[in-house]
Amino acid sequence: MNITAIIHHPECGLLRLCTGGAEEGWTCGVSDDLAREILGAYEPLLLGEAVWERERLWRQCRDAGRDAGLPPASWGHVDVALWDLFARAQRLPLFRAIGGFRNRIPAYRRGTVDLTLAAVLREATVARDAGYLGYSLRMGAAEDVIAALLALRPTVGDDFRLMYDGAGELEPEQALAVGRALEDIDGHWFAEPLRNGDVTGLQKLADALDVPVVAGAFIEGSIVAGTQALTTRAVDRLRATIPTTGGITDALKLARGAESLGMNCEIDWDRSAGPHAAAHLLGAIRNAELYAAEGTSEAAMGFAPLHVSEGELLLPPEPGLGLCLNDPSFLDEYRT
Numbered sequence: 226m227n228i229t230a231i232i233h234h235p236e237c238g239l240l241r242l243c244t245g246g247a248e249e250g251w252t253c254g255v256s257d258d259l260a261r262e263i264l265g266a267y268e269p270l271l272l273g274e275a276v277w278e279r280e281r282l283w284r285q286c287r288d289a290g291r292d293a294g295l296p297p298a299s300w301g302h303v304d305v306a307l308w309d310l311f312a313r314a315q316r317l318p319l320f321r322a323i324g325g326f327r328n329r330i331p332a333y334r335r336g337t338v339d340l341t342l343a344a345v346l347r348e349a350t351v352a353r354d355a356g357y358l359g360y361s362l363r364m365g366a367a368e369d370v371i372a373a374l375l376a377l378r379p380t381v382g383d384d385f386r387l388m389y390d391g392a393g394e395l396e397p398e399q400a401l402a403v404g405r406a407l408e409d410i411d412g413h414w415f416a417e418p419l420r421n422g423d424v425t426g427l428q429k430l431a432d433a434l435d436v437p438v439v440a441g442a443f444i445e446g447s448i449v450a451g452t453q454a455l456t457t458r459a460v461d462r463l464r465a466t467i468p469t470t471g472g473i474t475d476a477l478k479l480a481r482g483a484e485s486l487g488m489n490c491e492i493d494w495d496r497s498a499g500p501h502a503a504a505h506l507l508g509a510i511r512n513a514e515l516y517a518a519e520g521t522s523e524a525a526m527g528f529a530p531l532h533v534s535e536g537e538l539l540l541p542p543e544p545g546l547g548l549c550l551n552d553p554s555f556l557d558e559y560r561t
Contacts, residue, residue, distance in 0.1 A: 262293075489513060490510075
């Protein structure tokens with residue numbers, strides 16, 4: 226089974242690896258500009274190649290992408306589609322094709338960006354009542370974050386996990402103050418605290434705080450950078466975001482490296498690409514704790530959503546990623 230064509234559908238951002246038969250590999254959230262880069266750099270490497278040579282194809286695409294100065298998301302999307310095709314060819318859901326660890330994943334609610342304090346308290350309370358294990362605050366100014374954290378704990382109770390995602394926006398002094406506030410409320414973790422991929426600053430912050438520091442924006446497609454951050458304890462946990470950090474293969478290698486050191490690699494997802502790839506990887510590994518949910522149902526544009534019920538994500542049983550188009554009729558004219 227060989228790859229015979231690569232087709233992009235700008236109407237929904239779908240990129241398809243076709244084989245001339247029924248089996249295909251899909252990835253979603255691919256913009257027109259990114260599709261042009263993918264086709265230009267990777268199509269010559271992929272056409273005619275066997276589905277089963279996924280590891281070699283990932284490495285060739287990664288190396289070509291780096292040489293061309295492309296972002297990790299470019300080979301990340303291709304790798305997601307390769308894994309989808311690999312799993313579909315075996316008639317297995319992707320998490321089982323990778324190895325299989327669980328089909329239900331506990332979830333926390335990722336907060337809406339820059340809400341008022343009253344809205345934050347309402348959103349966190351709704352998440353707790355819906356069965357989510359925790360809530361991740363996402364606000365800008367450090368003083369607002371600290372006030373919100375101190376108000377959240379008595380509102381949601383002691384058993385509900387509270388986290389903060391700094392989105393790489395804080396200066397070291399601000400991050401330290403926020404970290405202290407998280408310690409005061411028994412916070413669960415502090416994600417992406419510092420600007421500019423400051424690994425040295427991350428190490429100093431992690432050393433100064435008891436609350437776990439979780440980061441991965443500094444990786445920028447380099448598995449070596451992620452592994453070094455673990456071995457030097459620059460972070461307490463890695464975070465791999467698909468496809469921003471790279472593909473499933475990149476994230477899987479980071480997770481396996483973290484596991485060998487007795488550490489976690491949390492798996493996150495980019496909103497434009499949707500949650501399916503990250504969700505399946507979470508189902509295939511042991512050392513990632515929670516699925517980041519933005520609502521009870523969520524998907525990339527044009528696709529049927531994944532669902533969270535009573536605080537757990539149930540992985541789809543269909544082969545591959547389980548991606549289902551809301552309106553698949555437009556594919557008919559492109560059938561190969």
